[in-house]
Amino acid sequence: MMGICLMKRCCSRLLFLSLFCALMNQNEAISPDGEALMSFRSVVSSADGVVGKWRPEDPDPCNWKGVTCDAKTKRVIALSLTHHKLIGPLPPELGKLDQLRILMLHNNNLYGSIPTALGNCTSLEEIYLHNNFFTGPIPSEMGNLSMLKNLDISNNDLTGAIPVSLGQLEKLTSFNVSNNFLVGKIPSDGLLAQFSKDCFIGNFKLCGKKIDMECPDENSSTGSRSTGGGKTGKLLISASATVGGLLLVALMCFWGCFLYKKLGRDESKSLAIEVGGGASIVMFHGDLPYASKDIIKKLEALNEEHIIGCGGFGTVYKLDMEDGNVFALKRIVKLNGGFDRFFERELEILGSIKHRYLVNLRGYCNSPTSKLLLYDYLPGGSLDQALHERGEQLDWDSRVNIIVGAAKGVAYLHHDCSPRIIHRDIKSSNILLDGNLEARVSDFGLAKLLEDEESHITTIVAGTFGYLAPEYMQSGRATEKTDVYSFGVLILEVLSGKLPTDTSYIEKGYNVVGWLNFLISENRPREIVDRSCEGVETESLDALLSIATKCASSSPDERPTMHRVVQLLESQVMSPCPSDFYDSSSD
Numbered sequence: 057m058m059g060i061c062l063m064k065r066c067c068s069r070l071l072f073l074s075l076f077c078a079l080m081n082q083n084e085a086i087s088p089d090g091e092a093l094m095s096f097r098s099v100v101s102s103a104d105g106v107v108g109k110w111r112p113e114d115p116d117p118c119n120w121k122g123v124t125c126d127a128k129t130k131r132v133i134a135l136s137l138t139h140h141k142l143i144g145p146l147p148p149e150l151g152k153l154d155q156l157r158i159l160m161l162h163n164n165n166l167y168g169s170i171p172t173a174l175g176n177c178t179s180l181e182e183i184y185l186h187n188n189f190f191t192g193p194i195p196s197e198m199g200n201l202s203m204l205k206n207l208d209i210s211n212n213d214l215t216g217a218i219p220v221s222l223g224q225l226e227k228l229t230s231f232n233v234s235n236n237f238l239v240g241k242i243p244s245d246g247l248l249a250q251f252s253k254d255c256f257i258g259n260f261k262l263c264g265k266k267i268d269m270e271c272p273d274e275n276s277s278t279g280s281r282s283t284g285g286g287k288t289g290k291l292l293i294s295a296s297a298t299v300g301g302l303l304l305v306a307l308m309c310f311w312g313c314f315l316y317k318k319l320g321r322d323e324s325k326s327l328a329i330e331v332g333g334g335a336s337i338v339m340f341h342g343d344l345p346y347a348s349k350d351i352i353k354k355l356e357a358l359n360e361e362h363i364i365g366c367g368g369f370g371t372v373y374k375l376d377m378e379d380g381n382v383f384a385l386k387r388i389v390k391l392n393g394g395f396d397r398f399f400e401r402e403l404e405i406l407g408s409i410k411h412r413y414l415v416n417l418r419g420y421c422n423s424p425t426s427k428l429l430l431y432d433y434l435p436g437g438s439l440d441q442a443l444h445e446r447g448e449q450l451d452w453d454s455r456v457n458i459i460v461g462a463a464k465g466v467a468y469l470h471h472d473c474s475p476r477i478i479h480r481d482i483k484s485s486n487i488l489l490d491g492n493l494e495a496r497v498s499d500f501g502l503a504k505l506l507e508d509e510e511s512h513i514t515t516i517v518a519g520t521f522g523y524l525a526p527e528y529m530q531s532g533r534a535t536e537k538t539d540v541y542s543f544g545v546l547i548l549e550v551l552s553g554k555l556p557t558d559t560s561y562i563e564k565g566y567n568v569v570g571w572l573n574f575l576i577s578e579n580r581p582r583e584i585v586d587r588s589c590e591g592v593e594t595e596s597l598d599a600l601l602s603i604a605t606k607c608a609s610s611s612p613d614e615r616p617t618m619h620r621v622v623q624l625l626e627s628q629v630m631s632p633c634p635s636d637f638y639d640s641s642s643d
């Protein structure tokens with residue numbers, strides 16, 4: 057039972073996805089929050105399989121992508137899956153997540169009604185369900201969510217009246233029900249009166265002084281019956297959603313896919329970057345010739361077409377300025393609402409760093425709900441895309457050059473910055489490439505910045521696991537040496553062309569580091585290299601493998617510093633034929 061032995065090791069030591077593990081651990085009970093999310097998983101599917109990868113055999117859902125837990129209680133405090141093409145209804149079991157503070161499911165293809173049980177999630181502070189296909193009324197039970205600060209359910213197909221109970225939400229500071237099929241009078245007593253016309257527009261049968269629409273004199277505003285209105289296809293679906301049952305789920309999925317294909321996403325719907333009043337722009341380096349108001353104007357014009365990525369910290373947009381300069385705008389949303397002074401001070405430190413192998417932070421915009429960070433835009437995309445998504449192949453020289461550049465960037469953070477910076481999230485999607493395939497390290501310092509000081513929750517997502525040092529996974533404590541481990545994994549990823557948690561490793565019971573160690577024990581470590589990579593030089597390959605092995609040592613003391621890594625790379629990997637190396641960069 058050698059295989060099982062290996063699999064056990066995989067399960068207990070490394071939290072990797074594996075079918076075998078799934079079969080073996082089935083009798084362990086999952087936490088109630090996990091159970092509620094499994095209900096979600098059973099009715100919602102996603103084109104990219106993100107929800108399908110949630111593992112029912114985990115003791116709790118805390119490592120599932122999109123799920124954030126309180127570090128101590130392991131209760132779910134945030135569910136965040138945006139832009140995942142999720143299809144399906146929301147199950148009432150979500151109401152069991154009574155510690156849930158943030159529910160972010162916007163920009164998907166969810167349908168059915170908003171479950172009344174959501175009113176049981178009394179810790180909810182932020183609900184984002186905009187840009188979906190929800191039908192039916194807004195549940196009056198939402199008026200029970202006394203902690204609620206942000207509610208955006210715009211761009212859906214909701215019907216009925218706006219419940220008067222929402223006027224009791226004392227903490228509500230942002231609210232949007234635009235572009236639905238709501239009817240009747242906007243409740244004029246209560247706190248909804250504070251919101252402007254922009255929060256209600258696009259509901260043709262809604263009336264009230266707020267939107268300059270006289271209400272008819274009859275008592276028609278209290279009904280919460282839907283108005284139909286040619287939406288029979290979707291109403292059928294929402295009706296069957298309440299009946300439930302496995303067959304119906306399958307049927308709904310079919311209908312969902314059909315509707316999704318048929319309707320697609322309305323691309324003209326604008327994306328909610330709310331810069332809003334009181335926004336201010338802070339620029340670093342003092343070398344950008346733009347006035348704040350020009351930048352704000354640009355920000356307000358951004359929409360879905362400008363999205364170039366969705367990182368662990370938030371959405372990234374491309375920002376073209378009039379003068380031809382291009383920037384990348386990262387919109388980050390912090391858990392637990394607030395950005396404090398500490399946050400701004402940290403940003404200033406990050407903004408003061410400038411280095412050839414780092415992606416410069418040029419400035420940021422303060423807005424009430426999010427921080428918009430302005431970075432240099434890099435046309436080469438991320439190393440992750442270059443290795444795993446695009447068809448074109450990186451040749452050997454490019455790969456070596458990228459490793460060396462990334463090493464120099466991280467070494468600068470560790471040794472030459474004051475204060476020193478631990479990156480905490482080194483992975484291929486955080487290494488960007490310029491037009492000449494030179495590496496630039498991005499997102500340094502953000503993981504720390506977004507850590508919740510009380511609960512130490514960071515927004516590092518499950519996708520990062522393959523890169524995390526064993527002691528980091530156990531203690532959650534990042535050091536320079538945990539970065540070095542991640543860098544070792546990164547080297548192996550570049551050499552092998554495979555993600556550190558590629559299924560071919562997992563099937564054999566390893567991750568990439570385990571696989572390398574196995575190949576070394578068999579005396580054939582060179583086999584780890586991507587077969588399609590052209591121009592491999594065995595001498596520098598051997599040196600790289602030796603460096604990667606040291607970096608990814610399970611003992612932190614045995615790992616070299618990043619300074620040392622750069623020295624080793626320069627002396628052992630780049631020197632064999634330096635003239636060749638420089639010649640090849642002139643093409």
Ligand SMILES: *[C@@H]1O[C@H](CO)[C@@H](O)[C@H](O)[C@H]1NC(C)=O
Binds near residue numbers: 148149150151152176
């Ligand atoms: C919500 O709370 C009510 C009242 O406490 C309870 O009857 C209902 O079952 C709860 N729903 C869910 C889904 O937990």
Ligand SMILES: *[C@@H]1O[C@H](CO)[C@@H](O)[C@H](O)[C@H]1NC(C)=O
Binds near residue numbers: 175196197198200221
């Ligand atoms: C929640 O709201 C509904 C309708 O607004 C109300 O009937 C119910 O009593 C409330 N439940 C709790 C627990 O406050």
Ligand SMILES: *[C@@H]1O[C@H](CO)[C@@H](O)[C@H](O)[C@H]1NC(C)=O
Binds near residue numbers: 210254326
């Ligand atoms: C509400 O959402 C709509 C559509 O997404 C948008 O046009 C409008 O500006 C938003 N209103 C506010 C106040 O953000």
Ligand SMILES: *[C@@H]1O[C@H](CO)[C@@H](O)[C@H](O)[C@H]1NC(C)=O
Binds near residue numbers: 273274275
């Ligand atoms: C509207 O309803 C209220 C109480 O529900 C009633 O007093 C009033 O007369 C009604 N108005 C009309 C025009 O029916």
